[in-house]
Amino acid sequence: MPPTDPAPLPLNHTFPPEVVADIQQRAGLGRYQIRGMGARRALPTFDDLLLLTASASRYPLEGYREHCATRTVLGARHAAEPVVLDIPVTIAGMSFGALSAAAKEALGRAASEVGTSTTTGDGGMTAEERAASKTLVYQCLPSRYGFNPDDLRAADAVEIVLGQGAKPGGGGMLLGQKVGPRVAGMRTLPEGVDQRSASRHPDWTGPDDLRIKIEELREATGWRIPIYVKMGATRVGHDVRLAVAAGADVVVVDGMQGGTAATQDMFIEHTGIPTLAAVRLAAEALADLGPAGEVQLIVSGGIRTGADVAKALALGADAVSLGVAPLIALGCNAPSYPGTDGAPVDVTGEYAAMGTAPGYCAGCHTGRCPVGIATQDDRLAGRLDAGLGAEQVANYLRSLVMETAMLARACGKSDVHRLEPEDLVALTVEAAAMARVPLAGTSWIPGWPS
Amino acid sequence: MVTLNQPTVIQPPAPAGPCLDAAELGVRGVNERLRQLPPGSAVTVTSPGGRHNLAVALAAELAVTIDGPAGYYAGGLGQLATVTVHGPAGWGAGENLMSGEVRVRGDASQSAAASAHGGLVVVEGNASLRAGISLKGATLAVAGDAGAFCGFLAQAGTILIGGNAGEALGDSLYEAVIYVAGTIRSLGADAQVEELSAADVATVRDLVRRTGFRHIDPENVTRVGSARQLYHFSGQHHAAY
Amino acid sequence: MCGIVGLQLRDQAQQGRLGELIAGMLGQVAERGPDSAGIALYGDTSLAPPGQAVVSALAPEPPSTVLAGVLRPLLPGADVTVTEVADVRVIAAPVPQPRLTAAVRAALPNAPLLGTGPDLAVLKGVGDPAELAAAFGLAGRTGYQAAGHTRMATESAVTVAHSHPFSAAPGMCLVHNGSFANHDTVRRRLRAEGMSFDTDNDSEVAAAFVASRLAAGDDLGQALRSVCRAFDGFYTLLVTTPAELAVVRDAIACKPALIAEGDGWVAMASEYRALSGLPGIAAARVFEPAPGEVYLWSR
Numbered sequence: 001m002p003p004t005d006p007a008p009l010p011l012n013h014t015f016p017p018e019v020v021a022d023i024q025q026r027a028g029l030g031r032y033q034i035r036g037m038g039a040r041r042a043l044p045t046f047d048d049l050l051l052l053t054a055s056a057s058r059y060p061l062e063g064y065r066e067h068c069a070t071r072t073v074l075g076a077r078h079a080a081e082p083v084v085l086d087i088p089v090t091i092a093g094m095s096f097g098a099l100s101a102a103a104k105e106a107l108g109r110a111a112s113e114v115g116t117s118t119t120t121g122d123g124g125m126t127a128e129e130r131a132a133s134k135t136l137v138y139q140c141l142p143s144r145y146g147f148n149p150d151d152l153r154a155a156d157a158v159e160i161v162l163g164q165g166a167k168p169g170g171g172g173m174l175l176g177q178k179v180g181p182r183v184a185g186m187r188t189l190p191e192g193v194d195q196r197s198a199s200r201h202p203d204w205t206g207p208d209d210l211r212i213k214i215e216e217l218r219e220a221t222g223w224r225i226p227i228y229v230k231m232g233a234t235r236v237g238h239d240v241r242l243a244v245a246a247g248a249d250v251v252v253v254d255g256m257q258g259g260t261a262a263t264q265d266m267f268i269e270h271t272g273i274p275t276l277a278a279v280r281l282a283a284e285a286l287a288d289l290g291p292a293g294e295v296q297l298i299v300s301g302g303i304r305t306g307a308d309v310a311k312a313l314a315l316g317a318d319a320v321s322l323g324v325a326p327l328i329a330l331g332c333n334a335p336s337y338p339g340t341d342g343a344p345v346d347v348t349g350e351y352a353a354m355g356t357a358p359g360y361c362a363g364c365h366t367g368r369c370p371v372g373i374a375t376q377d378d379r380l381a382g383r384l385d386a387g388l389g390a391e392q393v394a395n396y397l398r399s400l401v402m403e404t405a406m407l408a409r410a411c412g413k414s415d416v417h418r419l420e421p422e423d424l425v426a427l428t429v430e431a432a433a434m435a436r437v438p439l440a441g442t443s444w445i446p447g448w449p450s
Numbered sequence: 451m452v453t454l455n456q457p458t459v460i461q462p463p464a465p466a467g468p469c470l471d472a473a474e475l476g477v478r479g480v481n482e483r484l485r486q487l488p489p490g491s492a493v494t495v496t497s498p499g500g501r502h503n504l505a506v507a508l509a510a511e512l513a514v515t516i517d518g519p520a521g522y523y524a525g526g527l528g529q530l531a532t533v534t535v536h537g538p539a540g541w542g543a544g545e546n547l548m549s550g551e552v553r554v555r556g557d558a559s560q561s562a563a564a565s566a567h568g569g570l571v572v573v574e575g576n577a578s579l580r581a582g583i584s585l586k587g588a589t590l591a592v593a594g595d596a597g598a599f600c601g602f603l604a605q606a607g608t609i610l611i612g613g614n615a616g617e618a619l620g621d622s623l624y625e626a627v628i629y630v631a632g633t634i635r636s637l638g639a640d641a642q643v644e645e646l647s648a649a650d651v652a653t654v655r656d657l658v659r660r661t662g663f664r665h666i667d668p669e670n671v672t673r674v675g676s677a678r679q680l681y682h683f684s685g686q687h688h689a690a691y
Numbered sequence: 692m693c694g695i696v697g698l699q700l701r702d703q704a705q706q707g708r709l710g711e712l713i714a715g716m717l718g719q720v721a722e723r724g725p726d727s728a729g730i731a732l733y734g735d736t737s738l739a740p741p742g743q744a745v746v747s748a749l750a751p752e753p754p755s756t757v758l759a760g761v762l763r764p765l766l767p768g769a770d771v772t773v774t775e776v777a778d779v780r781v782i783a784a785p786v787p788q789p790r791l792t793a794a795v796r797a798a799l800p801n802a803p804l805l806g807t808g809p810d811l812a813v814l815k816g817v818g819d820p821a822e823l824a825a826a827f828g829l830a831g832r833t834g835y836q837a838a839g840h841t842r843m844a845t846e847s848a849v850t851v852a853h854s855h856p857f858s859a860a861p862g863m864c865l866v867h868n869g870s871f872a873n874h875d876t877v878r879r880r881l882r883a884e885g886m887s888f889d890t891d892n893d894s895e896v897a898a899a900f901v902a903s904r905l906a907a908g909d910d911l912g913q914a915l916r917s918v919c920r921a922f923d924g925f926y927t928l929l930v931t932t933p934a935e936l937a938v939v940r941d942a943i944a945c946k947p948a949l950i951a952e953g954d955g956w957v958a959m960a961s962e963y964r965a966l967s968g969l970p971g972i973a974a975a976r977v978f979e980p981a982p983g984e985v986y987l988w989s990r
Binding site for chain 1: 503522
């Protein structure tokens with residue numbers, strides 16, 4: 001019997017088209033693939049958890065009438081001036097250099113608008129960001145690009161970075177096309193060089209010496225502001241304990257879904273553990289160590305919706321931090337940018353020239369960002385309107401908080417920080433084991449003694 | 451050329467202004483009082499006992515004498531001030547210095563002048579591993595020997611070594627320049643010996659004057675700079691590491 | 692996550708001060724390791740009578756008189772002494788070491804043995820290092836050599852078993868500052884060779900490795916050079932035997948270490964301030980060990 005349609009081509013799961021293309025690219029390139037964004041592959045995420053909201057035995061708060069608090073205090077352990085936020089959502093460290101100045105300004109303005117903080121990145125503090133951001137966390141990274149005591153004194157918190165979820169153990173990276181005059185000047189590098197940051201700090205290694213470094217930063221800031229310690233999620237339980245022993249006021253754990261503007265694809269996809277597993281490990285390490293609430297936990301890595309936020313808080317985080325999502329709100333991966341007369345200018349063709357399409361782009365490392373966010377090219381960067389962008393990001397953040405509070409109220413909570421693990425069940429065995437909550441419909445938590 | 455392996459004989463400092471007793475006040479107390487001093491003040495910190503973080507983040511023209519051994523990060527994150535340690539100093543002496551001077555009248559432990567942007571860090575004894583790591587424009591001058599990995603990832607600035615340099619000198623160097631009066635055990639990745647120009651000699655002569663390192667002959671130093679082969683990605687470069 | 696200190700008093704006249712000096716050194720590295728501490732003492736004749744076998748065991752129960760009563764029938768004819776030092780029992784007897792070790796294991800089947808061998812007493816405890824030093828009566832102790840360790844704990848149940856020093860061969864002790872990266876594999880290999888382990892601690896693996904090299908006929912210097920070849924990680928190691936004190940760092944050397952050679956003594960510490968109380972420190976030769984090199988002083 002003759003086939004009426006062409007027979008479907010069989011899929012080789014070991015060598016699917018993406019892997020074939022990747023191997024062919026390396027054969028031409030002679031080195032590893034570099035790209036932006038976070039892990040692409042399917043992973044156990046917060047989508048695999050469900051919230052058990054009101055029932056006959058649990059009563060909801062009225063969604064629009066009854067108060068659900070979202071105020072979040074970070075770093076009260078030692079600092080005279082802890083960080084006080086209106087919402088449990090912050091904006092994560094992303095460098096000027098990776099992003100344009102206008103992008104940093106837009107994020108700052110949005111954060112100020114909704115009452116939260118932004119974080120500097122591997123390039124130091126820009127005047128734009130300090131002016132725009134009401135609460136600014138200043139990163140101290142292995143590279144120390146641009147790090148200086150004046151910016152330190154002007155900061156509202158310091159975040160010592162051991163690593164990030166996209167590349168725990170790898171240093172920062174900025175390819176030459178993005179090392180323009182201003183970036184090069186701030187980072188004390190020759191223009192156009194392919195910058196590869198150190199992966200270790202220059203003047204301390206290990207928590208016993210980190211302890212001394214944390215004291216130095218406290219002395220330098222008059223014990224006024226909190227010290228965060230940020231890590232990529234690997235040996236989370238152990239690392240959180242060491243960070244606390246070293247003196248961290250706030251621990252930031254970035255899961256493997258965490259994004260970057262440039263690193264090796266191999267790092268992004270094959271290092272670190274999912275945020276879902278990291279949250280619970282970190283929360284339990286903190287609970288085990290000392291008085292409740294003494295050291296706060298911020299988690300990041302693939303947070304997208306209010307449901308993600310609510311679930312992260314339920315698992316024990318005090319706040320979440322977002323990187324990729326606010327950039328998308330800003331215009332990342334949009335098919336157009338707002339023209340000067342308000343009419344959108346279509347840039348699908350520019351994505352195509354980069355070998356990608358709106359919704360699929362991870363080309364931050366190229367500096368060819370068609371919407372002017374992840375670029376140092378003035379022509380492209382000029383496409384981003386900081387004011388309009390700030391409005392979009394603020395809208396997005398507000399929607400997140402509304403969703404989080406709505407879910408908390410539905411669980412009967414008057415404060416989003418009262419969400420608890422018992423509000424959750426899991427859809428899959430992996431998620432149940434990683435989050436340490438029962439598989440829906442059962443009392444079974446795989447991997448943990450009953 | 452003199453190699454200083456013996457501890458420098460430290461003359462006790464002339465009493466300079468009021469004294470702050472670190473044993474009595476603690477590090478926090480000392481630093482709080484230092485921050486309150488008006489520009490132009492001179493002060494001595496007594497009984498430092500190797501405490502960490504003494505005189506960090508100073509931001510005025512002060513002359514601070516630390517009368518004894520200092521721990522980690524002595525004079526770190528400073529600007530405008532002159533901090534003198536009459537004894538050895540721990541890790542990160544003068545780390546992230548922006549301007550002014552940090553002088554160690556003894557040996558400096560690892561990572562002296564780490565990531566320093568400006569000003570002058572002087573070590574009158576020997577510097578151990580990673581001296582000048584990640585240097586960002588400051589000047590580091592060591593009278594004696596420097597340990598392995600000196601100038602690692604040094605981006606800008608000048609390093610002067612009056613004695614011998616250890617293994618892997620200038621590994622991953624960017625635009626900082628290293629001058630060595632003695633021998634070099636080995637060069638790091640992408641570091642190369644370069645010709646000494648008249649301008650180099652003048653630079654070293656000026657440094658000798660500012661530091662008092664008269665054992666260094668400005669015309670008899672080796673200049674080490676970056677070969678700049680690792681500035682751009684290439685698969686072949688992995689062999690360099 | 693730790694502080695380490697070591698002291699070898701080569702001049703007999705100073706040996707009366709061993710405990711006082713090492714207690715001072717330990718106090719100065721307590722901030723790096725506030726949660727527990729351990730000390731190896733060599734030549735304290737009140738704990739380790741010369742020429743006798745010695746075992747240090749962590750055994751708060753039973754009282755020493757009862758313990759002595761249990762041990763004597765296991766070693767007929769031998770004069771067994773049991774000394775209580777906080778929760779540690781230091782047991783000595785003029786018998787061959789293996790016999791004493793076996794007798795103590797039989798008498799205290801559940802007690803971790805902290806150290807064995809001639810001249811050596813090992814004291815460990817949980818809590819603030821300065822308080823432990825007082826509980827051990829450290830300042831009044833004498834001898835010719837000591838190694839000490841303070842620990843920053845990462846588990847809520849801080850246990851003595853995880854504390855250093857680790858003694859994997861009679862008379863040998865190892866203290867470690869840093870972190871190994873491939874010790875699980877080395878442990879598997881050593882287990883396959885018949886060695887057993889009390890903890891999952893990475894430092895214990897290094898101690899066992901050194902012991903296995905010594906048993907294979909290496910001298911201490913060769914054994915430590917083997918450590919550098921076999922182990923990845925950043926570490927400063929201080930290893931002692933009744934005849935030697937040795938220090939080695941890995942090839943990248945990101946953990947601190949200072950050595951001081953004074954008049955009649957040699958000392959090692961993680962921070963300079965731990966050396967600052969030693970007699971004649973101002974005139975001592977103070978230097979930092981080079982990466983990957985073994986520094987060894989024999990008595």
